[in-house]
Amino acid sequence: MTQHIQYPESGEKIKVVDGKISVPDNPVLGYVEGDGIGPDITRASMRIWDAAVEQAYNGKRKIHWAELYMGEKAAGLYDGDYFPEETQTALQDLIVSIKGPLTTPVGGGFRSLNVALRQKLDLYACVRPVRHYDGVPSPLRKPEDVDVVVFRENTEDVYAGIEYQSGSEENRKVAKFLKEEMGETFFDDAGLGVKPISPFGSKRLVRKAIQYAVDNNRESVTLVHKGNIMKFTEGAFRQWGYEVAKEEFGDVTITEEELYSTYGGKRPEGKIVIKDRIADIIFQLMLLRPNEFDVLATMNLNGDYLSDAIAAEVGGVGIAPGANMSDHVAVFEATHGTAPKYANQDKVNPGSLLFSGVMMLDYLGWTEAADLIRAAYQKVVTTGIVTYDFARQIEGATEVKTSQFADAIIEQMQGRIDLAKYQQEREEAIEHDRKVRELRRVASPLEEMIASGRTPQSVREMMNPEPVSVAAATSVEDAMHLMRERHISSVICEPGDDGAWGIMTQRDVLSRIISAGRRPSDARVSEVASKPLVTVPGDMGLQECAEKMSKENIRRVVVVENERPVGIISDTDIFAAVEQFGLPE
Ligand code: NAP
Numbered sequence: 001m002t003q004h005i006q007y008p009e010s011g012e013k014i015k016v017v018d019g020k021i022s023v024p025d026n027p028v029l030g031y032v033e034g035d036g037i038g039p040d041i042t043r044a045s046m047r048i049w050d051a052a053v054e055q056a057y058n059g060k061r062k063i064h065w066a067e068l069y070m071g072e073k074a075a076g077l078y079d080g081d082y083f084p085e086e087t088q089t090a091l092q093d094l095i096v097s098i099k100g101p102l103t104t105p106v107g108g109g110f111r112s113l114n115v116a117l118r119q120k121l122d123l124y125a126c127v128r129p130v131r132h133y134d135g136v137p138s139p140l141r142k143p144e145d146v147d148v149v150v151f152r153e154n155t156e157d158v159y160a161g162i163e164y165q166s167g168s169e170e171n172r173k174v175a176k177f178l179k180e181e182m183g184e185t186f187f188d189d190a191g192l193g194v195k196p197i198s199p200f201g202s203k204r205l206v207r208k209a210i211q212y213a214v215d216n217n218r219e220s221v222t223l224v225h226k227g228n229i230m231k232f233t234e235g236a237f238r239q240w241g242y243e244v245a246k247e248e249f250g251d252v253t254i255t256e257e258e259l260y261s262t263y264g265g266k267r268p269e270g271k272i273v274i275k276d277r278i279a280d281i282i283f284q285l286m287l288l289r290p291n292e293f294d295v296l297a298t299m300n301l302n303g304d305y306l307s308d309a310i311a312a313e314v315g316g317v318g319i320a321p322g323a324n325m326s327d328h329v330a331v332f333e334a335t336h337g338t339a340p341k342y343a344n345q346d347k348v349n350p351g352s353l354l355f356s357g358v359m360m361l362d363y364l365g366w367t368e369a370a371d372l373i374r375a376a377y378q379k380v381v382t383t384g385i386v387t388y389d390f391a392r393q394i395e396g397a398t399e400v401k402t403s404q405f406a407d408a409i410i411e412q413m414q415g416r417i418d419l420a421k422y423q424q425e426r427e428e429a430i431e432h433d434r435k436v437r438e439l440r441r442v443a444s445p446l447e448e449m450i451a452s453g454r455t456p457q458s459v460r461e462m463m464n465p466e467p468v469s470v471a472a473a474t475s476v477e478d479a480m481h482l483m484r485e486r487h488i489s490s491v492i493c494e495p496g497d498d499g500a501w502g503i504m505t506q507r508d509v510l511s512r513i514i515s516a517g518r519r520p521s522d523a524r525v526s527e528v529a530s531k532p533l534v535t536v537p538g539d540m541g542l543q544e545c546a547e548k549m550s551k552e553n554i555r556r557v558v559v560v561e562n563e564r565p566v567g568i569i570s571d572t573d574i575f576a577a578v579e580q581f582g583l584p585e
Contacts, residue, residue, distance in 0.1 A: 011027060125153065136381055219267065283305075286310050315351070318352060460559060
């Protein structure tokens with residue numbers, strides 16, 4: 001076999017040490033320039049990456065590139081072989097590589113080169129960060145709210161390729177088995193496909209998503225699924241996802257249910273919230289409330305649709321970056337195709353490949369270089385210097401060639417960017433957004449839950465947390481002041497001599513004090529409060545709680561955990577939940 005790949009002598013290879021990649025200052029990285037527009041965007045992007053690294057580390061760090069061959073260039077060099085063995089070995093050996101788009105060879109023995117790549121290297125996670133940059137055209141009113149990273153499972157699901165064509169012998173065999181032995185019913189001659197979703201495949205994907213959230217100070221990981229319909233595949237993915245979070249990341253994660261019930265909507269410092277959403281609802285939410293979401297973990301098919309849909313919200317394929325990863329080996333890539341009609345015209349947007357390289361720099365831990373490119377890109381685009389695809393959407397823009405766009409970014413990076421300020425502003429904006437959302441969750445948990453697409457199941461999720469309690473000897477007058485001040489209609493009465501908790505509502509004050517002509521300053525809360533307290537445990541279902549309220553003929557009950565009141569739930573809360581979501585399953 002002809003050998004064409006040559007590693008540069010001056011660089012060192014990345015290694016894996018103690019389960020993490022260890023990156024020298026002079027790593028050898030692989031690159032595949034790709035077909036069609038690939039060489040144009042690769043050339044331009046490499047200049048930018050190299051300049052950013054040089055600028056950020058004053059020449060102390062440098063990428064040493066090794067060209068690897070795939071696609072048409074490989075076929076020319078390796079006797080028609082589009083994905084030579086040598087390239088497969090090098091991608092694994094170098095650990096980190098980046099590639100341009102590739103033409104899918106017709107009749108080349110591959111379904112697609114990209115699929116072959118994923119399978120050969122077991123790149124089980126397709127990672128797509130999607131965020132907005134000022135100046136980039138978007139159909140959203142507040143595109144800056146979009147800042148998510150999609151982790152899509154790459155090896156399973158209906159994409160696993162287990163399909164039986166209508167009319168084939170195999171199809172007849174499988175159909176016969178399903179109908180006769182399993183008692184299934186479906187129309188004759190239906191094409192059949194299998195949807196394998198395994199604990200192994202699901203867990204390694206979710207594990208990677210959570211680890212990313214931990215490493216990058218993200219707020220939440222959302223498991224996307226259609227488990228309400230496909231219980232044993234998509235529902236199982238959800239369940240295995242929660243299991244990984246609990247078993248392997250128990251000290252750094254909480255569930256969304258706990259966020260509301262235990263923490264009253266306040267995310268404890270450093271904890272990542274694990275939540276889940278039904279796949280179709282997430283499309284709507286990513287348009288209406290994108291800033292509720294952070295890291296998304298999906299199965300293969302859902303993730304395919306979802307990542308393109310989200311990318312379209314903030315600039316489309318021209319700038320959407322991506323990577324395919326295994327535990328350590330990562331191949332970063334442009335997410336668009338080879339756009340052959342623009343090949344060698346120095347015309348197209350290098351953004352997708354450029355930002356895949358920015359992801360790659362982040363993956364190496366070279367975030368200063370990555371931030372430099374992000375900041376410079378934003379500056380260039382906001383001044384209206386863009387390639388043809390954005391120019392046709394931005395009035396008054398200056399259309400430039402791919403190489404000129406790269407020149408503009410490099411010029412920006414060299415000297416005119418206050419990186420510390422850029423980083424600080426971004427961190428402050430993220431922190432501010434998080435605080436605003438937290439305040440809303442704490443103030444009106446129900447509205448927030450509704451708006452963010454969560455369906456409450458238990459009283460814990462619907463209660464008003466942190467009930468206000470007063471000592472038994474408090475005067476009714478003082479308690480009334482407190483109730484007005486806090487806008488609450490009841491207070492909990494702490495145990496007095498009788499050792500029993502109680503509750504005093506506005507109605508109790510009206511019927512037992514005011515209508516009886518007593519002065520509130522002369523009465524103690526313990527005399528007025530209803531005792532014993534009617535309580536329910538936090539995990540009680542809403543229907544059961546409604547039953548209890550009607551039986552006791554009361555309008556609110558106190559939620560108790562570990563023998564302490566942790567919240568109050570009223571008939572209005574249950575009414576609102578059922579009106580909004582229907583009865584929980
Ligand atoms: P495509 O190459 O992505 O091009 C479709 C259109 O998207 C282009 O005509 C252009 O739109 C726009 N576009 C793509 N890249 C752009 C860029 N960098 N800057 C600005 N606009 C860009 O899709 P395709 O024509 O369906 O596929 C062509 C070939 O690529 C096929 O052989 C396919 O198999 C392959 N492909 C490879 C990959 C991959 O390697 N990852 C992915 C997808 C497709 P306008 O015409 O509106 O200007």
